[in-house]
Amino acid sequence: MKALHLHTCLRQLGIDVVGLDNTSGDCILRSPGLRPRHWAMICSQLPKGAPPKGLDVIFPARFCFSDVDTEIPGGKRIDLNELLTNPGYSDDEEEWDALDEEEVEAMKEISSAVNIQSLDEIEVQNYPRFVMKELSETAKEGSRVDALLKVLLPPSKIVFQKQQGDKEKAKVAAELREKRELIAKQKKEQEKISRRIGYQF
Numbered sequence: 001m002k003a004l005h006l007h008t009c010l011r012q013l014g015i016d017v018v019g020l021d022n023t024s025g026d027c028i029l030r031s032p033g034l035r036p037r038h039w040a041m042i043c044s045q046l047p048k049g050a051p052p053k054g055l056d057v058i059f060p061a062r063f064c065f066s067d068v069d070t071e072i073p074g075g076k077r078i079d080l081n082e083l084l085t086n087p088g089y090s091d092d093e094e095e096w097d098a099l100d101e102e103e104v105e106a107m108k109e110i111s112s113a114v115n116i117q118s119l120d121e122i123e124v125q126n127y128p129r130f131v132m133k134e135l136s137e138t139a140k141e142g143s144r145v146d147a148l149l150k151v152l153l154p155p156s157k158i159v160f161q162k163q164q165g166d167k168e169k170a171k172v173a174a175e176l177r178e179k180r181e182l183i184a185k186q187k188k189e190q191e192k193i194s195r196r197i198g199y200q201f
Helices: 002-012 036-044 080-084 093-098 101-107 141-200
Strands: 017-020 027-030 056-059 070-072 129-132
Touching: 002 141, 036 141, 129 141
Parallel strands: none
Antiparallel strands: 017 027, 027 129, 056 070, 056 129
16 A cells, blocks of 8 residues: 555656665656756745755756756755746746757657666666665665655645646636637527517518
């Protein structure tokens, strides 16, 4: 059950690969679709505006429009404005989404995690990723699922709530659209009837 729960959390956060770095003992969780603005939104709704302690996030330089990778340590309150304020972002949501066009194409070529045997097979440094440092040392093999759940549950719940809210908004929007179409249809029918009555006179 815990394993199934973990899989749900991983899916909510867009994590497609989980593995241990044999050199450092770090647990690497690749999340190709994660962006700084997503993490900022999630962290803003977590207690004290801080990501879970023990869960770091690394964004390759190109995702933050900088010369070096950006690492956001877990457990420390982050300056969300600083994270989102850079020359590459604007307030225009369409422009923000346009920034990901290259990544959309790149993600089409990502191989299924089912076929990946080790982190050595992928250039994980090129992707946004979560990192739990020295997990192989801090958690025994039988308790690693618990350790992962502890830090992944809070942000995954935020994502789930956001998704549910978006679904509800989409449902309301669809209902409004149907009502408008019905009203427009009824109006046309009334106009036809009015014209017919007018012709009789």
